[in-house]
Amino acid sequence: METAALASIHWHDERFKYDCEARNQKVEQACFHHFFGKNEMTIVDLGSGTGSNCLYFFEKFPSNQNWIFIEQEEKVSQYALNRLGIEADKRGYEVIHGERSLALKKEDRNITIEYITDSFLNLVDLVDLDNVDLVMASAVFDLITFSQFVDFGSVLLEKKLPLLTTLNYAEMDFNSDSPSDVVFIEKYESFMNRPQEFGKAMGKKCPRILVDFFQKQEATVEYGPSIWKLEGESAQVMNHHLLNFMEAASNQMIEEEEEMMLFKDWITSKRESIEDEVLSTYVQYYDLFVTNN
Numbered sequence: 001m002e003t004a005a006l007a008s009i010h011w012h013d014e015r016f017k018y019d020c021e022a023r024n025q026k027v028e029q030a031c032f033h034h035f036f037g038k039n040e041m042t043i044v045d046l047g048s049g050t051g052s053n054c055l056y057f058f059e060k061f062p063s064n065q066n067w068i069f070i071e072q073e074e075k076v077s078q079y080a081l082n083r084l085g086i087e088a089d090k091r092g093y094e095v096i097h098g099e100r101s102l103a104l105k106k107e108d109r110n111i112t113i114e115y116i117t118d119s120f121l122n123l124v125d126l127v128d129l130d131n132v133d134l135v136m137a138s139a140v141f142d143l144i145t146f147s148q149f150v151d152f153g154s155v156l157l158e159k160k161l162p163l164l165t166t167l168n169y170a171e172m173d174f175n176s177d178s179p180s181d182v183v184f185i186e187k188y189e190s191f192m193n194r195p196q197e198f199g200k201a202m203g204k205k206c207p208r209i210l211v212d213f214f215q216k217q218e219a220t221v222e223y224g225p226s227i228w229k230l231e232g233e234s235a236q237v238m239n240h241h242l243l244n245f246m247e248a249a250s251n252q253m254i255e256e257e258e259e260m261m262l263f264k265d266w267i268t269s270k271r272e273s274i275e276d277e278v279l280s281t282y283v284q285y286y287d288l289f290v291t292n293n
């Protein structure tokens with residue numbers, strides 16, 4: 001398995017606990033309320049990664065569920081099915097592995113999961129949306145451009161398809177008042193929405209754009225903050241991951257040599273604070289549940 005996919009898997013696994021804690025309960029309840037009384041659901045998960053949405057929801061949603069994962073990295077999807085099989089087995093489910101699918105059975109619960117290796121931007125060509133009840137997407141919309149999102153959001157509105165989207169990046173902060181924090185966080189955010197071959201990703205503007213777009217179309221939008229709180233010893237690995245991402249981006253986000261020296265000093269001191277268990281990082285996201293009846 002290539003290193004990038006492996007690194008990404010390790011990162012997803014590490015994040016899971018913080019993702020679960022961050023989920024906005026008001027938004028989640030609005031989603032449960034919407035589907036109350038239904039006994040079967042077909043759910044499409046965009047940029048499904050290692051299957052964290054499914055792992056979090058499969059015992060919370062109705063007893064019959066059909067999940068369709070759309071993920072561009074095949075190896076990540078293979079890992080997701082293995083991970084879900086292992087976790088379901090621990091919870092007493094019968095687990096049946098297919099080539100690109102998984103079935104989980106326990107008493108009256110029947111859950112199927114299949115994956116499609118493609119870009120979720122091609123959603124309409126990949127899935128029959130008339131047979132889908134819910135579209136889900138976590139930590140992906142900030143990676144795409146506004147116009148890519150509009151194309152996509154318009155289809156959901158037209159099909160009257162509910163959308164549950166969580167972990168839309170808004171901002172980050174450290175528990176210090178060092179002016180360098182502000183400088184390097186801003187540089188990192190500019191890097192996240194740097195021009196790429198497909199345009200400029202929405203980055204930190206993503207939550208505002210999403211809410212604004214759906215409200216203007218008169219959809220019902222329940223939204224609220226979801227926050228990663230990376231504090232103390234248990235969050236050391238996560239904090240190191242975040243700093244590693246910033247360091248990996250540094251050549252593209254900093255041009256001047258002098259500023260690069262300052263960045264290196266800054267990141268070294270942050271790493272020392274992690275080892276001393278005094279660094280806390282807060283990453284603020286927004287969760288949204290959108291319906292259009």
Ligand SMILES: C[S@@+](CC[C@H](N)C(=O)[O-])C[C@H]1O[C@@H](n2cnc3c(N)ncnc32)[C@H](O)[C@@H]1O
Pocket residue numbers: 012046047048049050051052053070071072073076118119120121137138139140143167
């Ligand atoms: C930050 S991860 C989030 C994964 C997962 N939704 C979660 O919350 O754990 C983003 C995922 O989206 C996938 N991805 C990004 N752009 C995509 C696209 N256009 N089509 C399909 N997958 C995409 C990446 O490969 C990665 O697995």
